[in-house]
Amino acid sequence: MAAQGHHKGLDAHGYIEREGSPARVPYAFGPVVAAARDRVLDVFGTRLDSAYLYGSIPRGTARVGRSDLDLLLSLRDEPTDADRTDARAFGAALDKEFAEIDGVGTLLFSRERLLSDLETHDLGWFVACLCTPLLGEDLAGHLPRYRPDTLLARETNGDLALLLPRWRERIAAAADTDEARRPLVRSMSRHLVRTGFTLVMPRWNGWTSDLGEMAEAFGAYYPERAADMRNAAARGYGPTGEQAVLRAYTDDLGPWLAAEYARVHGIKAPRP
Structure with missing residues (x-):
């Protein structure tokens, strides 16, 4: 898939465009994305700040039965070992239920870390440019625009x-x-x-x-x-x-x- 946008994935002003979108999710993956959205809320409840898709599914390039479901979750507090155990169990259950995907990967971070100065050009960029909003506030609104520098x-x-x-x-x-x-x-x-x-x-x-x-x-x-x-x-x-x-x-x-x-x-x- 060629880079999108005006020039090599950049907008008219030279900033990196967000590469995914709910509209690009292939039809076959709609049910698993909907299930993930519902179950993330069930598992994390009010501790969840926001949730995102990333990877081939929101880019529209996923292959049925071969692509995994990639999620990033922003929590209101630092993730705990119990949170990571819950995320693995949640992913394993989704993977077992839906033949359309080959595995689930879930990244967990606190809102504070994602918006920290140290992570502005790493995790912050990842959220703003490579992640597609699924639930909650989109943290991209608190982050700068990015150039490929x-x-x-x-x-x-x-x-x-x-x-x-x-x-x-x-x-x-x-x-x-x-x-x-x-x-x-x-x-x-x-x-x-x-x-x-x-x-x-x-x-x-x-x-x-x-x-x-x-x-x-x-x-x-x-x-x-x-x-x-x-x-x-x-x-x-x-x-x-x-x-x-x-x-x-x-x-x-x-x-x-x-x-x-x-x-x-x-x-x-x-x-x-």
Whole structure:
């Protein structure tokens, strides 16, 4: 899917447009979205500040039986372990009931954190540009407009070097099967492609969430790594479970990308 808007996902003034909309939700996913909206209220009640969809479903690119349902919930207080347990149970029940989706992912944050200065160009941007309102007040009204600049690049993906040791731990802890490694390949492939894209985003001057388009934009500036990024984009959509792929990510592509990112944009501001 090509970037939307006047130019590469930007509006006429050069700001990143919100990419999703309720009107773009494919008909087949309407019932699961409606059920999610109702059950989120049942689970969190008055503690819920607002709820959002993000990902392929509100972008209109979801594939029946293969795409997951992605939600972000803003709570009036900091999420607790019990909240996370409830969110996992809620997601598992939806996934079991609706064959149209392949998994449910729910992000939980407090309203205060989403609107904090520290998160303005990370979680705040995510809410304002990549999330589609489902319930409650839209926090985008409290956030600025965003351009695809180096500040946004640094604060969204300038922490890859910190993630790589955690990735190695997850790989080591996973069962030695293709089935166990496939979700790791999928998530790490997507993260690397998005990081590669935001590395070049200010020069490309636009926004897209399409992994293939991200990889092509990256490859125009780093042709020596273009094939690596195209392969990662393909695995982000159709992952394999090869150990060699994960090893290449953590020992080659990942470290190179982290170093180049730090050189070009700097390192993301530390989080508590």
